Amino acid sequence: MKHLDNVDSTPAQRWTFLLVVSLGLLMIGVDNSILYTALPELRSQLGTTETQALWIINAYPLVLAGLLLGTGTLGDRIGHRLMFLIGLVIFGAASLAAAFAPGAWPLIAARAFLGLGAATMMPATLALIRITFSDERERNTAIGVWGSVAVVGAALGPVLGGLLLEYFWWGSVFLINVPIVVAALVLTVAVAPPNMPNPVKRWDARSSLYALVTLSSLVTAIKEAANPDRTGWLLAAATLSAVLGASAFVHRQRRLDDPLLTFDVFRSRIFSGGVLAASGAMFAVAGLELLTTQRFQLVAGYSPLEAGLIVVAVTVAAFPFSLLGGASLHRAGFAPLISGGFLAVAAGVGTAAWAGGHDALPLFIAALALVGAGAGAIMSVSSTAIIGSAPIRRAGMAAGVEAVSYEFGTLLSVAVLGSLLPLFYARSAGGDMLTGLNGAAYDDAYLTILLIISALAAVFAAVTGWCFRDNPKGAHAPE
Template sequence: MTHLDNVDSTPAQRWAFLAIISLGLLMVGVDNSILFTALPELRRQLHTSEVQALWIINAYPLVLAGLMLGTGTLGDRIGHRLMFLIGLTTFGVASLAAAFAPGPWFLVAARAALGLGAATMMPATLALVRITFTDERERNTAIGVWGSVAVIGAALGPVLGGLLLEYFWWGSVFLINVPIAAAAILATIVVAPPNMPNPSKHWDLLSSLWALLALSGLVTAIKELANPARTGWLLAGAAVLAVGGAVLFTRRQRLLDDPLLTFDIFRSRIFTGGVLAAAGAMFAVVGLELMTTQRFQLVAGYSPLEAGLLVVSVTIAAFPFSILGGAVLHRVGFQPLIAGGFLAVTLGTGGAAWAGHHETVPLFVAALALIGAGTGAIMSVSSTAIVGAAPVRRAGMAAGVENVSYEFGALLSVAVMGSLLPVLYARQVPGGLDLSGPLDGPAYDMAYLTIVLLLAVVSGVFTLLTAWCFRGNPRSPGAAQ
């Protein structure tokens, strides 16, 4: 087998290569959420504080989101196949380091290295899909599979984490990546098409660093703002860092002949709608999974596996709706799939709040399934909107923006929800949230309920925003430029 990127490749060759790409993408998605069920165990064995626990989770999506614009363009320059292999290798080595981390801050650093590997790998996966599948309908289906793998990875993380913790120590949630990465590396060498670099493509490291600086400042500011014992100088410094990084990044793009991001790309409402959809869907599903797995472990006494299995309905519902979304897009259009998907998420999140408050587990699981169906439909076609609406010459840029949208949604969700819960709890319990001792169950449940209702409101807003972006119900990305 040689060039999968031409029209003479067989369907079997193309779909086999997609399976390999999906294996790497699955690891990236799983590591976004695999720690949700492992956090209580990490707190006990590594003695992490609340701040350390949030940074252990957020270091990964922070580096991932901050560097992905640059790695997408770097992939255009040195070849996406090579970038995929570099990313897999980095991910495997960082997973090994994380599995045997001696302390919390070492684990934060290892998680940041995992983010570097994922940032190198992830834009390459979508770019390789676009190169491999030249037929529009086949490509839409392939991107639907790609989107479903991302959804499944994020939704499978808590279940896999709980299953591993049932039988092994906490480091196993990272160690499992090592043989998978090794197998994917070997399969890529054997199956993937030759690397196709474009040395004329410019890559700017400084732009990536400014973007990472801005996101780091934003996350730190959110965490500190929510801290009842906040430090004024740290909050002010984080805000300056966020604004300064954003300004420096924007100015840098104007000076470059080949920028990482040209903001005129957002003039396409299809492209902008896709970005909003990807970020909004991840914000909702990641926030709900994080809060739900913590609540049922800390208050209801569930084991990590039981808490993970509770949210598995998200995965079960997401997969078929993600595949279906990509397959029927040309018939039904973007608006029913994306705006309708957010409406399902809104209803499902509201139902989860009601069922959780009344301790009705079957209805709670059904509500999670409705959320999974909605996010599955959204994510499959939001990727199509972003990649398809961008000019071909900006394929790497579009892939970077697409991936950043997902990771920024997850990053913001963990930062906001993880910081908001202790604040809401502290309003009812004078001593605040102390996980080393007994919890006030009703107070924790009220904080949890408030957050879930907030997620329902946010999903409702995204329903309206995406309905506007996809007004006229275009059936292909180029239909409403």
């Protein structure tokens, strides 16, 4: 089959390649949350501690968020088709290593390499869509599919993980990536547009390293601060490392002719509001899904599949409201969709906390659906706010910030809320979960964190309401 060249490619070739790109993006999204239902099994099979469990979850989005700003620029330099192929190979190899990891720390290392593969692939997926689809109407449709796949992938993880664990061992949640990678490699070679490198484009590896050091140190500091048996020197060293890394990153950007990030873009209230909205929505959804799947398995005795099906209510509601939000932006404006979406999230999580404390499962599931509806409305237009309000000459930078916003929200949620759970549990039960689970104490900790999420969502509603107080009906980038 002939390579696409943007001119003589057939519709079948273009839409087949969109399927390939969507498979890659689906894997990236699913691997963010597929382990939520697998953590109890990992604790049993690998003997992981609470801290190790959080690192198993967070190693992936940590590396992904830390490298995303730089890998897009590297793709410009060596070609996005080549970057996509390299990312697929890394992702497949890391999936094999994770599936057969003999212990917690080898699994954490494999998850970090999965993040490297995802960071290599993700910017290339959108860039290749723009190259492949020269017709504006086709391109808009393809980008719409791309966005929907990203939302579905992130929300599908707990259900898919539960389904696999119902019939196979825990390594299957990684092994499922391998045949998808092989198929995507073959199809990319067959139908992808030719590689178009731009050697003039500069890539600054030091900036990516500084960003990764900053995020890694920040996550370590959060986890150690919430650890009842914290080590003082480690907390101090991680905090200092985060401050130094951030300072080095900012200083480096100011010296570069072509920086990964210029901070003046945050002067736009619409841009900053979009970043806050994307991060806040993912913070709420990721935290709710992670903690809820754990609670129903550890306390209520649900199987991984049953626990995954509980949180599927978020996905079922998020997808249609994501589509409706994008379609109604030109009429409603940002304020009701984003600020109103956070109010729905706050009400939904608050209701879920009440229902969870009164064993009202139907109301609990309905509350999760309300959370999904609010989050779907937010995420459908926050990307428009970020990309549309940035100067046209910084469109690539804005796209990188948009991707990092979602990953950072997930990363921060797992680090903060996942660390608070054992802290609250220890205070309530008088000991940690390794000595035997106290269901009442676990529920107290879980419901307390739900109330914290609800309160934070209400704060985000107020802050984004201020950011979009003029309620524009769209974001128009300056020249």
